[in-house]
Amino acid sequence: MKSKRLIRSGTLYIVLVFLSLLFLAPFFWMVTTALKSPDELYMFPPKWFPSSWQFENFGKAWNSQPFNTFLMNSVIVTFLTTIGQIVSSTLIAYGFARFKFKGRDFLFMVLLATMMIPWEVTMIPQYMEFNYFGWINTLKPLIVPAWFGAPFYIFLLRQFIMSIPKELDEAARMDGANSFQIYYRIHLPLMWPIIVLIGVFNFLSSWNDYLGPLIFLNDQSKYTLTLGLAQFNGMYDVNMEGIMAVTFLISLPPLILFFFAQKYIVNGVSSTGFK
Amino acid sequence: MNWGRLAPYFFISPWIAGLLLFTLGPLLFSLFISFFDWPIVGEKTFVGFSNYATMFTDDPLFWHSLWVTVKFAMLFVPLNIIMSLFLAILLNKKLKASSLFRTFFYVPSVISGVALAMIWGWVYNGEYGILNYFLSLAGIEGPDWLNNQKWALLAMVIASLWGQGTMMLIFLAGLKNIPKDLYEAAEIDGAGKVYCFFKITLPLLTPTLLFNLITTIISAFQQLTLALVLTGGGPLGSTYFYAMYVYENAFKYFKMGYSSANAWIMFLIVLFLTMLVFKSSSAWVYYENEVKNSK
Secondary structure (H helix, E strand, C coil): CHHHHHHHHHHHHHHHHHHHHHHHHHHHHHHHHHCCCHHHHCCCCCCCCCCCCCCHHHHHHHHCCCHHHHHHHHHHHHHHHHHHHHHHHHHHHHHHHHCCCCCHHHHHHHHHHHCCCCHHHHHHHHHHHHHHHCCCCCCHHHHHHHHHCCHHHHHHHHHHHHCCCHHHHHHHHHCCCCHHHHHHHHHHHHCHHHHHHHHHHHHHHHHHCCHHHHHHCCCHHHCCHHHHHHHHHHCCCCCHHHHHHHHHHHHHHHHHHHHHHHHHHHHHHHCCCCC | CCHHHHHHHHHHHHHHHHHHHHHHHHHHHHHHHCCEECECCCCCEECCCHHHHHHHHHCHHHHHHHHHHHHHHHHHHHHHHHHHHHHHHHHHCCCCCHHHHHHHHHHHHHCCHHHHHHHHHHHCCCCCCHHHHHHHHCCCCCCCHHHCCCCHHHHHHHHHHHCCHHHHHHHHHHHHCCCHHHHHHHHHCCCCHHHHHHHHHHHHHHHHHHHHHHHHHHHHHCCCHHHHHHCCCCCCCCCCCHHHHHHHHHHCCCEHHHHHHHHHHHHHHHHHHHHHHHHHHHHHCCCHHHHHHHC
């Protein structure tokens, strides 16, 4: 009986390791390519490890384009959208979770329904709208909408707030707190785990966004990192090792963030109520 | 005026404003401009349903891109569901290292679509890529994936599957919510693994399956970044997705009215498919309380 179980878990491990290799091999290939010298790049069969590690590839590739500027733009956009999402989504979720008002359930249905609208449909009028505001070729179209809340985050937060005991609110109200103070002093601190989750999700989607910057930005000085990376494709004087080096550098912040936040991501997904 | 009555509206007001400014307003405006011939510079002219008529009767690219997208979805949706369910089931087994493996499988999902495209472009390289190297170990001469009309779309499917760990996590959450005592009871009755899977796991997982099915269909129809960066729709239009058709009509040919009509057709298709899945769901989705009630 025991040996049977051992064989079973052994097989499971072998399958999992094999699948992990499938998932990780492209990454590994990216990193080693980034460290190769040009003459080792184009070899078949490919060399898995470079014979001399070319760490200067990273600097060279980074400086082949104004990546410092792109980084700055990405940091600004990611930071400001994340703050915006947290402030607005928590306020809105609190409103939906803790009050009875005319039209609440209808409005909440509308909120859920808007998650289904493909971005392509609203993309053109949004472009015209931002053009009218004079925002094209600025970072504003990428930042400002985030300050009006995102349905998915609002939904997550509302579910969470509804699980906070109402007695807490009532006790605070007895002590003379108003609605905003209850939100600010009681709910906001309790919401912390979901706020971290939203922060991570928003960081990832904002940092990784390509279509938004592609449509709203024309001028290289306004580009974000993803646009800068995509631009490599059309260039003739850049080698694969440079492209892979920059790909690696751009992927590093999301990977590090994920490493520290994976607990929240996994728990967050479990708490969304997919039973 | 009673402040207490207005308070909730104060809290949700950012969302209401955003809805009008960035979602509902643009949505209706998009419908409005779809009835116009509207180049980005110059006057707009009302053309009625002519944009829609042109699309269906006089624009081979419309049918072509739609067909490419349907082919992609028919491959991607089932493969994605099966793969993420399979991974979730493996990770749900009691193992010490399962959180480590979960991380491995999820890692590609945190990377930007552009970075994914760059990495896969190199993996798929016909002469020096590792994919063809692995195939050569098995004695197969691989194609030049992204420059081969026959293989480029499949290459897109594989690359898209790689970055879909979220679905796996959602399945995993669903699996963890299935009460253990159901399996124990079945085992006492002498039920085998296969029986348990089809009679317990799958039925109780159907609500999760429904959610994943709908989001996968929607994401399949919106697929754009990968093709935009990797192939530009080529070779010979074999990866020219519908979303790319919408994008190019708007921002390459500046036919704003026409492109809005394209986008609305896409919206209607996605809506139709979602409704279809929803309607069919009453036949195959089981909710826990139903199971309890029928006992």
